Amino acid sequence: MTAAAVRLHALAESALGIPLPIRIRAWDRSEAGPPDAPTLVVRHRRALRRILWRPGELGLARAWVAGELDIEGDLYDALDRLAGPLWEGQGRPAKGARLAASRELLALAGPLPPPPPPREEVRHRTGFRHSxxxxxxxxxxxxxxxxxxxxxxxxxxxxxxxxxxxxxxxxxxxxxxxxxxxxxxxxxxxxxxxxxxxxxxxxxxxxxxxxxxxxxxxxxxxxxxxxxxxxxxxxxxxxxxxxxxxxxxxxxxxxxxxxxxxxxxxxxxxxxxxxxxxxxxxxxxxxxxxxxxxxxxxxxxxxxxxxxxxxxxxxxxxxxxxxxxxxxxxxxxxxxxxxxxxxxxxxxxxxxxxxxxxxxxxxxxxxxxxxxxxxxxxxxxxxxxxxxxxxxxxxxxxxxxxxxxxxxxxxxxxxxxxxxxxx
The missing domain is CATH 3.40.50.150 (Vaccinia Virus protein VP39)
Structure with missing residues (x-):
């Protein structure tokens, strides 16, 4: 079976529509991506489940806060490499590519739902906004x-x-x-x-x-x-x-x-x-x-x-x-x-x-x-x-x-x- 990091790197590039400018290390200790780049460490499959259940920034944030995702190397360099192309309007894959990436992510993540959000997340907002x-x-x-x-x-x-x-x-x-x-x-x-x-x-x-x-x-x-x-x-x-x-x-x-x-x-x-x-x-x-x-x-x-x-x-x-x-x-x-x-x-x-x-x-x-x-x-x-x-x-x-x-x-x-x- 293909190593988890190789599969993650490929599906990230497919989902983003751009070459992934950082390296990935997965829970099975496999690695893929540019050898001299900062490394995104995916410590557990739970991180993928969070992203599947809440696609986008919030799912990533929950995995980061829970310690299931981390960065090794220069944090500023990693964030700059990831945010720059997206901010400039790159990364617009076709709908079919996104669906294929989602199916691959589901296969990697496994069938279980994610755990509850980290306790540091705001919950139970009540009352009028800015009351x-x-x-x-x-x-x-x-x-x-x-x-x-x-x-x-x-x-x-x-x-x-x-x-x-x-x-x-x-x-x-x-x-x-x-x-x-x-x-x-x-x-x-x-x-x-x-x-x-x-x-x-x-x-x-x-x-x-x-x-x-x-x-x-x-x-x-x-x-x-x-x-x-x-x-x-x-x-x-x-x-x-x-x-x-x-x-x-x-x-x-x-x-x-x-x-x-x-x-x-x-x-x-x-x-x-x-x-x-x-x-x-x-x-x-x-x-x-x-x-x-x-x-x-x-x-x-x-x-x-x-x-x-x-x-x-x-x-x-x-x-x-x-x-x-x-x-x-x-x-x-x-x-x-x-x-x-x-x-x-x-x-x-x-x-x-x-x-x-x-x-x-x-x-x-x-x-x-x-x-x-x-x-x-x-x-x-x-x-x-x-x-x-x-x-x-x-x-x-x-x-x-x-x-x-x-x-x-x-x-x-x-x-x-x-x-x-x-x-």
Missing amino acids: VRRDKRAISHHYDVGNDFYEQVLGPSMVYSCAYWDEGLTLEEAQRAKIDLVCRKLALQPGQRLLDVGCGWGSLALHAAREYGVRAVGVTLSAEQAAYARKRIAEAGLTDRIDIRIQDYRHIPDGPYDAIASIGMAEHVGSARYREYAATVYGLLRPGGRLLNHQIARRPEVSEEAYEADEFIDAYVFPDGELAPVGRTVTHLEEAGFEVRDLESIREHYAMTLRRWVANLEADFPRAARLSTPGRARVWRLYMAASALSFEHNRIGVNQILAIRTPDSGISGLPLRTRDWRS
Whole structure:
């Protein structure tokens, strides 16, 4: 009988309609494919059953999270080799070829159904999409997985958004540079009130209170984040100047604020709710106040109605998360009444940040698996590596949008050279 890896390699090429650019090793220790390429390791027939029962990305994701699929060699190289041709529109086999590949896969997989999905997968979604209750569950799925795990991945800065790099900076220095850039764009002054929407582990609020003398309110839906942030604030002796709340942005009662930062939060809002989000933060700002909206963006689709969320990310990483083109975000902010005054794309910076996070995870992967679960550690490794490549290849971007609730006088309060905050 033909070795399993040879059969798998042939049917993968038939199904994809392109030469398979990686090597395969199967459960019977057979190998096939380019000798110097990264190797896809298929550890068990169960992986094939998952793919048969849920063809496409989700079946592959389940096998990866369960440890039934793995990559030996350079993970970035493997993902780049696989994603590049498919992204560029190659790999469109005839229907007959796909059916033949499916029959061959069934013969290899055996007749048994797959086991249940890995426990790290989101299940039993109830309630309206982007309702307060469902959003809280989605945030908990992503962030309430253990602060020790995030400490290993993110490092001492505990900032889970794109850093701001320059030559020779460490990850912690680049994250501090990003936080300080946000504070300078907001033109923070002693005594002002800052609202940090989606405050994470409190790093921005701490920096703004300590370095700029503001009074900060941070809101998050993650109980673990809030507990961690409050502990840091107490240790810094800043409990009289920083208030961390477990609160939805739609329920903040005590505006207006002089400045609002929304860093990596708006991706959770959802396209159907974005006008509400923009109107809410506008209403929370005093006239003349500034908003800094830091948000990942996707490329526009030819037909926006055809856009579909990434199955792997939706099931394992950011449930109900949605990316929008930056132009749509600007439009919604302007419709709410904001005057958009500056937009800075820092796409390459996020690729560099993600590669550092992956390196932190891989530096002691067994520990990361113990601090969360082996499946979750595998989720984060794949998600962050694939995301780094997406930023590098301009498939997604990240932008800082500075917007103002311009008063009736029309006086914005910005310097004539708007990038003076960079000096």
